[in-house]
Amino acid sequence: MRSFGIYIFLFMFLLSACSENFKDMNPQELRIISLNKEIMCPVCPGESIDQSQNDLAIQMRFIVTKLVNENKSDQEIKEYFVERYGEVGLMEPSANGFGLIAWIVPWVAFISTVFLVIILIRRMSSTANSEEVER
Amino acid sequence: MVEIGQISLITSFIVVLYTSIVGFAGGGLNGRDLAQSARWGFYSLPILLIVTTITLIYSFVINDFSVKYVAENSNLAMPSAYAWVAFYSGNEGSLLYIAAAFSIMSSVSVLILNKKLPYTAPYALGVMSLVLLFFIAVLLFMANPLEKLPIVPADGKGINPLLIHFGMFIHPPFQMLGLISVAIPFSVCIATLISGRGSRDEWVDQGRLWGMISWLLLTIGLILGGWWAYTILGWGGYWAWDPVENSALMPWLAMTAFVHSIMVQKRRGLFRMWNMILIITAFTMAQLGMFINRGGPVPSVHSFAESTMGWVFLGVMAVTLFLSIVIFVFRFDTLKSRGVLESPISREAVFLSQNALFLLIAFVTLWGTIFPIFSETFDETTMTIGQPFFNKVNGPLMLLLIFLMGIGPLLPWRKASLNSLFKMLTFPLILSILIVSVCLLLGLTKIWAIFGFATCAIALGGIIQEWFRGTKSRVKRGDKIHLSFIRLINSNRPRYGGYIVHISIIMLAMGITASSFYDVQKDVVMAVGESQSIGDYTFKYLGVSQEVFPDRIEETAKFELWTNGKFVDYLYPYRAFYPEFRLSATRGAIHSNLIRDFYLVPSDFKEDGQALFRVLINPMVSWMWISGPILIFGTIFSLTVSSSRRRKKIKLPIANSIFESRSL
Amino acid sequence: MVVLISLALCLFPFVLIIFPLIRKYSASEFIPQDESSLFADLERRWDSAIEGLRSTELERMVGNLHDQDYEWLKNIHLFEAALVLRALDLQESEQNVLIEEVKMEVFRTVLISQEKYNLEEKE
Numbered sequence: 001m002r003s004f005g006i007y008i009f010l011f012m013f014l015l016s017a018c019s020e021n022f023k024d025m026n027p028q029e030l031r032i033i034s035l036n037k038e039i040m041c042p043v044c045p046g047e048s049i050d051q052s053q054n055d056l057a058i059q060m061r062f063i064v065t066k067l068v069n070e071n072k073s074d075q076e077i078k079e080y081f082v083e084r085y086g087e088v089g090l091m092e093p094s095a096n097g098f099g100l101i102a103w104i105v106p107w108v109a110f111i112s113t114v115f116l117v118i119i120l121i122r123r124m125s126s127t128a129n130s131e132e133v134e135r
Numbered sequence: 136m137v138e139i140g141q142i143s144l145i146t147s148f149i150v151v152l153y154t155s156i157v158g159f160a161g162g163g164l165n166g167r168d169l170a171q172s173a174r175w176g177f178y179s180l181p182i183l184l185i186v187t188t189i190t191l192i193y194s195f196v197i198n199d200f201s202v203k204y205v206a207e208n209s210n211l212a213m214p215s216a217y218a219w220v221a222f223y224s225g226n227e228g229s230l231l232y233i234a235a236a237f238s239i240m241s242s243v244s245v246l247i248l249n250k251k252l253p254y255t256a257p258y259a260l261g262v263m264s265l266v267l268l269f270f271i272a273v274l275l276f277m278a279n280p281l282e283k284l285p286i287v288p289a290d291g292k293g294i295n296p297l298l299i300h301f302g303m304f305i306h307p308p309f310q311m312l313g314l315i316s317v318a319i320p321f322s323v324c325i326a327t328l329i330s331g332r333g334s335r336d337e338w339v340d341q342g343r344l345w346g347m348i349s350w351l352l353l354t355i356g357l358i359l360g361g362w363w364a365y366t367i368l369g370w371g372g373y374w375a376w377d378p379v380e381n382s383a384l385m386p387w388l389a390m391t392a393f394v395h396s397i398m399v400q401k402r403r404g405l406f407r408m409w410n411m412i413l414i415i416t417a418f419t420m421a422q423l424g425m426f427i428n429r430g431g432p433v434p435s436v437h438s439f440a441e442s443t444m445g446w447v448f449l450g451v452m453a454v455t456l457f458l459s460i461v462i463f464v465f466r467f468d469t470l471k472s473r474g475v476l477e478s479p480i481s482r483e484a485v486f487l488s489q490n491a492l493f494l495l496i497a498f499v500t501l502w503g504t505i506f507p508i509f510s511e512t513f514d515e516t517t518m519t520i521g522q523p524f525f526n527k528v529n530g531p532l533m534l535l536l537i538f539l540m541g542i543g544p545l546l547p548w549r550k551a552s553l554n555s556l557f558k559m560l561t562f563p564l565i566l567s568i569l570i571v572s573v574c575l576l577l578g579l580t581k582i583w584a585i586f587g588f589a590t591c592a593i594a595l596g597g598i599i600q601e602w603f604r605g606t607k608s609r610v611k612r613g614d615k616i617h618l619s620f621i622r623l624i625n626s627n628r629p630r631y632g633g634y635i636v637h638i639s640i641i642m643l644a645m646g647i648t649a650s651s652f653y654d655v656q657k658d659v660v661m662a663v664g665e666s667q668s669i670g671d672y673t674f675k676y677l678g679v680s681q682e683v684f685p686d687r688i689e690e691t692a693k694f695e696l697w698t699n700g701k702f703v704d705y706l707y708p709y710r711a712f713y714p715e716f717r718l719s720a721t722r723g724a725i726h727s728n729l730i731r732d733f734y735l736v737p738s739d740f741k742e743d744g745q746a747l748f749r750v751l752i753n754p755m756v757s758w759m760w761i762s763g764p765i766l767i768f769g770t771i772f773s774l775t776v777s778s779s780r781r782r783k784k785i786k787l788p789i790a791n792s793i794f795e796s797r798s799l
Numbered sequence: 800m801v802v803l804i805s806l807a808l809c810l811f812p813f814v815l816i817i818f819p820l821i822r823k824y825s826a827s828e829f830i831p832q833d834e835s836s837l838f839a840d841l842e843r844r845w846d847s848a849i850e851g852l853r854s855t856e857l858e859r860m861v862g863n864l865h866d867q868d869y870e871w872l873k874n875i876h877l878f879e880a881a882l883v884l885r886a887l888d889l890q891e892s893e894q895n896v897l898i899e900e901v902k903m904e905v906f907r908t909v910l911i912s913q914e915k916y917n918l919e920e921k922e
Contacts, residue, residue: 007566007599012573014645014730014755015588033656040519047377048521051370053721058738058747061658091521093506098514102506106499106528113495117488124405124476142805150812171819179812186808253831335840402847473902477909547858548851549872554865605861627857 028068035064035074038091039081048091137202137281140190147183147238148275150176151268158261162254162330170257174245177260180267181242184235191231191280192222201287204228204280210293212685220303221294226429226444227280229311234270236308237315241267244319244345251341258326266318269451278444293686296713296720302363310356310383314421316349317386320393321418324411328462333411333469336404342414343397344774350390351770357383358763369721369736371656371751373759374647376525381504382424385497389417392493398629399483402548404473406487408463411470413490415459420497422452427504478550485543489536496532500525526651530583534590537644540637541594544630545601563596579653587648591641598634632773639766646759655752658738662745666695669750672733673697674706676748679740687711690740692748696726696733708748710737732756838887845883851876878908 036050041057049057049064060081067077081089093099154173161170191204195218200206208228209221223232241263248256274280320342327338360383361373374380393413399406426448476483503520510518545559570592574585602623609619624631659667666675677693691709695702706724713719723736734751741747832839855872858864864872882901 007596008569008573011570011588011592012577014649015574015577015579016730029657038523040521047370047375051368051372051375053369053719053736053738055739086517088517088519091519092524092527093510093518093520098510098516099518102503102510102518102520102524103528105502109495109498109502110532113491117491120487121476121479121484124472125479136801139801139804139808143808146809146812150816153816168819168822172816175815175819176812179815183808183812252834254833254835332835335835336843337834337839339843402850404847474905475909545863547864547868547872548854549875550868552865552868555863555868558865559863601861601863605857608860608862627854630854630857 031074032061032065032068035068035077036061038078039064040085040089040091042085042089136190137194137199137283140187141279141281143183143186144271144275144279144281147180147187148268148271150179150183151264151271154180155261155264155268158257158264159329162257162261162326165254170260173257173260173264174249177245177264178242181235181238184231184238184271187281188222188231188235191228192218195221198291200289200291201283202280203282203284206284206288206291208291208294210291210686213294217294217299220298220307223307223311224294224298225280227274227278227282229307230270230274230278231280232308233311233315234267234274236312237263237270237318238267240312240316241319241322247344248323248341252323252337255323255326255330255332255338258329259322262322262325263318266315266322273444273447277447293715296687296711296716296718297367300363300367302359302366306356306359306363309352309359313349313352313354313356314383314386314424316345316352317390317414317418317421320345320349321414324414325459325462328411328466328469331466331469333407333466334471336400336407336473339397339401342410343394343401346390346394346397346414347770347774350387350394351767353383353387353390354766354770355763357387358760358766362760362763365756366725367720367722369723371654371723371734371736371749371753373756376500376503376522378427378504379424381500381525382420382427385500386417386421386424388493388497388500389413389420392490393417395486396490399486403483405476405483407470407472408467409487409490411463413494415456415463416494416497418459419452419456420501422448422455423501426452480546480551480553480556482543482546482548485539485546489539489543492532492536492539496529496536499528499532503528533644534583534587537587537590537594537641540640541590541597544634544637545597559597559600562600563593566596567592581652584648584652587644587652591645591648594637595641598638601634628775629773632769632771635769635772636766637769639762639769642758642762642765646755646757646762649755650753650759653754655750657750659748659750660745661748667750670752671698672752673700674733674735674750676746679746686715687713690737692737692740692746694724694735706735708735708737710740727757729757730754841883841886845880848876848879848883852880875905875908879905 033050037048039049039060041047041049041052041054041060043056044052044054047057049060051057064077067080072080078090087094087099093102095103154176157169157173157176160166161168161173191202193199194202194205195209196215198205198209198211204225204227205221208225209218213221221228223229245256245260245263248259252259323338323342323345327333332338360380364375365371365373393410396406396413397410400410426445429445429448476487478484503524506520507518510516541563542560547555567589571585571589574588579585602620605623606616606620609623610616614622655669657669661667661676663676663678666673668674674697675695677695679690679692682689682691689709689711691707694706694708696704696706704726706726708722708724710719710721721736721738723734725735726733732751732753734753736749736751737746738749739747852873855864855869855876859869882904886901
C-alpha cells in the first residue's frame with residue numbers, strides 16, 4: 001500500500017510540471033505556435049518556420065502573428081502562404097485532392113494490419129487444432 | 136603518407152574480393168582449408184582499413200591540403216581534435232569510416248560465429264565480404280577520400296559549423312555503425328538460408344546476439360542525435376520527422392521487432408520465416424537510410440554527406456533485396472514452424488501483433504517520407520510531409536505499442552487463461568485509472584496526453600508489480616530484501632534486462648508526451664536590463680558581447696535566471712555567424728532539472744540594442760537523456776549470463792557419450 | 800621507408816591467405832560439431848524446455864499465473880524434456896522417424912491437457 005502511495009506521488013510530482021506550464025499559455029499564442037509549426041520555411045529544407053532560425057522564417061513568424069491579430073482564421077492564414085509559396089509551403093498535405101491519399105494510406109494500412117494479425121493468429125492456432133484432430 | 140593508405144586500400148580490395156568468393160566456396164565445398172584461408176584473409180581487412188583511416192586522419196592533423204578531401208572539409212582554424220569529426224563529415228570519409236568500422240565489427244562476429252556455427256560461418260563471411268566489397272569498391276573507384284589535388288591550396292574550405300559540437304564526436308559514428316551493423320545479423324540469416332540450415336533454429340542465438348548489438352548501436356545513435364539536435368539546432372525540439380531522421384528510425388523499428396520475435400523462435404520454434412523477413416526488411420531499410428542520407432531525393436536538414444552517390448546505393452539496395460527474396464523463396468520449405476500457436480492469449484500472440492505494429496509504423500514513416508516524390512510525379516505539385524502528419528499518424532500507433540509493451544511480458548509463453556490475465560492486469564489497470572484521475576485533478580485536459588501517461592502507467596505498473604511480488608516471495612523464503620531483489624533480477628537476465636530497457640522506453644515516452652503536449656514557447660523582444668517572467672521563471676537580460684574569431688563572429692548574451700525569487704544561474708546563449716558558409720548557428724542555453732528544462736535561444740540581435748529571444752519551458756526532457764544509459768545497461772545486462780546461472784545449467788545427461796560416438 | 804611499409808602491408812594478408820592452403824592437416828585434428836546435427840538440435844530443445852520450466856516457476860512465483868495455467872505449462876514442458884531424453888536413447892537410423900514422433904507426442908499432450916483443462920474449467 002505504501003509503495004502505491006509513493007508511486008502516485010512520484011507521478012503527481014512529475015505531472016505537475018505539465019499543468020503549471022499549461023496555465024501560462026494563452027490561446028492566441030498557442031494558435032500562433034501551432035500555425036508556425038504547420039507552415040514551412042521556403043529556404044530551409046524540411047524545417048517549419050517555427051523550427052528554423054533563418055531570417056526569412058523570423059519574418060514569416062511576424063506575418064503569422066500579425067494575421068492572427070487581424071482575426072484571420074487558420075484556413076485563411078494558410079491560404080495566404082499557399083498563394084505565395086504553393087502547396088509545398090504547408091508542413092502537412094491538405095485533406096483534399098491528391099493530398100488526401102497521404103492520409104488514407106496509413107488508415108488502410110492500419111486496418112489491413114489488424115486483419116492480417118487476426119487471420120495469422122487464427123490460422124496458426126487452427127493448424128494446431130486440425131492436426132490434433134487428424135491424429 | 137597518403138600513399139600508404141592508398142596502397143592498403145587497394146590491397147584490402149583484392150583481399151575482400153578473394154574472401155567473398157572463397158568464403159562461399161569454402162562453405163559449399165565444405166573445404167575447411169578454404170574457409171580458414173578466407174577467414175584469415177578477412178581478419179587482415181580491419182588492419183588494412185585502419186591504416187587507411189589513420190593516414191587520412193593524420194593528413195587532417197598536419198593540414199595536408201594536397202589531399203582533396205582534407206582541403207574540402209577542414210581549414211587551418213579548425214582545432215586538431217576535430218580531425219576525427221572532419222574525417223567522417225563528408226561523403227568519402229564517412230564511407231571510409233563505415234568500411235573500417237564494419238570490418239572490425241564483422242571480424243569479431245566471424246571469430247564468434249566460427250566457434251558457434253562452424254558450418255554456416257563461411258557463408259556468413261561471404262555475405263559480409265560482399266557488403267564490404269561494395270564499400271571498398273565505391274571508395275576506390277567512385278569516392279576516394281585520399282585523392283590528391285593537382286594544385287595545393289593555401290587553406291581549406293573548413294568544416295560545416297553545425298558539426299562543431301561535442302555530440303558530433305559520438306553521434307555519427309554510432310549512427311553509421313548502427314546502420315551498417317544490421318548487415319551482420321542479415322549475413323547470418325542469409326548464410327542460414329543459403330546453406331539450407333534453417334530447419335533446426337541453428338542461427339537463433341547468434342542472430343539474437345548480433346541483432347541486439349546492432350539494435351543497441353542504432354538506439355544510441357538515435358538518442359544522441361536527438362540530444363545533439365536539442366542542444367545545438369536551437370529550436371527547442373529533438374525530433375522533427377525529417378527524412379534523414381525517419382530513415383534512421385525505420386531500420387530501428389524493424390530491428391526492435393526482430394529482437395523480440397527472435398525470442399519466440401528461440402523458445403518455441405515459431406516465426407521462422409517471419410524472423411528472416413524481418414531481418415531482410417531491416418537491412419533494406421538500413422540501406423535506404425544510407426541512400427537518403429547521401430543525396431537522396433528528399434530535402435533534409437541533415438544531408439551533410441551530400442553527393443550523387445545516393446543512386447548507387449539505391450541500385451545496390453534493389454539488387455540485395457531481390458537476391459534475398461530469391462534465396463528466401465528458394466529455401467522456403469526449410470522454414471516451417473516447429474510448434475503451434477496454442478492460444479491468442481499468450482506472449483507469442485502479443486509479440487506477433489507488436490511485430491506487425493512496428494512494421495506498420497515503419498511503413499507509415501516510409502510512406503510519409505517518400506510521398507513528396509509521389510505527389511511530384513503523379514500530381515506535379517510538390518508537397519511537404521512534416522511533423523504534424525507524423526505526430527497525428529504515428530503518435531497513436533506508438534501509444535498502442537507501449538500498451539502492448541505493458542501487457543506482453545506479463546503473459547506467459549504458450550497460453551494463459553482469463554483468470555491469469557485478470558490476476559496480472561488488476562494492479563496496472565488500477566494504477567492507470569489513478570493516474571488519469573491525478574491528471575484530471577491537476578487540470579490536464581489534453582486527451583492524448585492523458586492517454587499517453589495512463590499507458591505508461593500500465594506498462595510501468597506491470598513491471599513494478601512483478602518485481603515487488605518476486606522480491607516479496609524471496610523475502611518470505613528468508614532472503615534479505617536488497618539481496619532478494621538483485622537475485623530476482625539475476626535469475627533471468629534476458630527477461631529482467633528487457634524490463635530495464637522497457638523502463639527506459641517508458642521514461643522516453645513520458646518525456647516525449649510531456650514535452651510535446653505541454654511545452655511553453657514564447658518569442659520575446661528584450662532590451663538590455665529588462666526582465667521578464669514565465670511561470671516560476673524570471674530571466675533578466677544583462678547584455679551581449681561580441682567576439683570575432685577567424686572563422687566566425689560570436690554574439691553571446693548574458694542572462695540571470697531566477698525561480699520563485701531565488702537566483703539560480705547565469706545563462707549564456709549565443710549566436711555565431713560563419714561568413715564563409717553564410718550560415719548562422721545558435722546554441723541555446725539550457726537550465727535543466729528533473730522536472731523541466733528552461734531553454735533560451737537568441738533569434739536575432741537588432742542594432743538598436745534590442746534582441747529577439749525564444750524561451751521554451753520543456754517539461755521532463757531530461758528524462759529522455761537519462762533513459763539512454765539505462766537502456767544501454769539493460770541491453771548489455773540481458774545479453775550477459777549470470778555466473779550462478781552458468782553453474783546451475785542443467786546439461787543433457789548422456790550428452791557427452793553421444794557426442795563422442797558421433798564425432799568418431 | 801614508405802616503400803617498405805607498403806610492401807609489408809601488401810604481403811601480410813597474402814601470407815595469411817596462403818598459409819592455411821599449404822599447411823598439412825593432421826588426421827587427429829578436431830572436427831567441430833555440426834550445428835545442424837540431431838544432437839545439437841535436441842540440445843537446443845532441451846534448453847528451451849528447461850528454460851520453459853524455469854520461467855513457468857518464475858511466473859508463478861511473481862504471481863502472474865493462475866494455478867490451472869501453471870499446472871498445464873509445467874506438464875507440457877516436462878513432457879518436452881522427457882521426449883528429448885527419450886529421443887537421445889534411440890538409434891541414429893530412427894532419427895527422422897523419431898522427430899516426427901516427438902512432434903506428434905507434443906501435439907497429443909497439448910490435446911490431452913487441453914481437454915483435461917477444458918473439463919476442469921467446465922466443472
